[in-house]
Amino acid sequence: MKDSVRITAIVGSYRKGGIVDQAVDHILLSAREEGAETSKIYLVDKHIEFCTNCRTCTQTQGERRGECLFTDDMDSILDEIDQSDAIVLASPMNFGTVTAMMKRFIERLVCFAYWPWGMTAPKVRNKQKKRRAVIVCSSAAPSIMARLSSQIVKLLKSASALLGARTIGVLFIGLAAREEKQLLGKRTKDKAHRLGKRLTADT
Numbered sequence: 001m002k003d004s005v006r007i008t009a010i011v012g013s014y015r016k017g018g019i020v021d022q023a024v025d026h027i028l029l030s031a032r033e034e035g036a037e038t039s040k041i042y043l044v045d046k047h048i049e050f051c052t053n054c055r056t057c058t059q060t061q062g063e064r065r066g067e068c069l070f071t072d073d074m075d076s077i078l079d080e081i082d083q084s085d086a087i088v089l090a091s092p093m094n095f096g097t098v099t100a101m102m103k104r105f106i107e108r109l110v111c112f113a114y115w116p117w118g119m120t121a122p123k124v125r126n127k128q129k130k131r132r133a134v135i136v137c138s139s140a141a142p143s144i145m146a147r148l149s150s151q152i153v154k155l156l157k158s159a160s161a162l163l164g165a166r167t168i169g170v171l172f173i174g175l176a177a178r179e180e181k182q183l184l185g186k187r188t189k190d191k192a193h194r195l196g197k198r199l200t201a202d203t
C-alpha cells in the first residue's frame, strides 16, 4: 500500500483563526480527505532567532543544510519539512511583503546555500524539487492589485524552492481586512479545496 502524503504548513500570520489560517485549514482538510497526513506549524508559537549573517551554516560544502549556531526551534521545523512530501507557506501581506515573522524564518533558510567567505554569491546546495508547495497570501487590497504591486509571491516561491519544493498553486486572498473576524468566501474555500487535492496528487 502507498504511504500517505505528508503535508506541513508553515503559518506566518499573527492571528490564529484569521484569514490565512482559515485558508490553510481548508487546504489541509481537503488534503486529509484524500488520505494525507497534515500538520500545521504556527511561527508565532516558535522560538526562532534572527539570522545574524555569521554565515557559519554556509561554509561547509554538501547537499545537506548547513548547521546553525543557534539552538532554537528552526532545526525541528526543517526536520519536519524534510519528512514531508508537500508544504504550504502562508503569510499575510504587511507593508508590501510577508510578515516580519515569516521573513525571519525565510532568512534562516540561508543554511540551504553554500557560501564560503571569498565567494561573491551563494549557491543553492540542492536544486532538486521533490516536494510540492502551495503558497497562501492575503491582503487588505484587492488581490490583483496586491499581487502586481509586490514581490510577495516571488519571495515565497524562492523560499519554497530552498525547501526543495516546486510551487504548484497560489491562493491570494484580497480584501481580507474588512472585518475583525472575517470569514473566507465560498470561491476562496473552493479554491483552497482544489489546491489541497492537488497537493496530494502524484504528479
Ligand SMILES: Cc1cc2nc3c(=O)[nH]c(=O)nc-3n(C[C@H](O)[C@H](O)[C@H](O)COP(=O)(O)O)c2cc1C
Pocket (backbone or CB within 6 Å): 013, 014, 015, 017, 018, 019, 020, 021, 092, 093, 094, 095, 096, 097, 137, 138, 139, 140, 141, 142, 146, 176, 177
Ligand atoms: C502592520 C500591517 C501592515 C499591513 N500592510 C498591508 C499592505 O501593505 N497591503 C495590504 O493590502 N494589506 C496590508 N495589511 C492588511 C493585512 O494584509 C490583512 O489584515 C491580513 O492579510 C489579514 O490576514 P490575517 O487574518 O491572517 O491576519 C497590513 C496589516 C498590518 C497589521
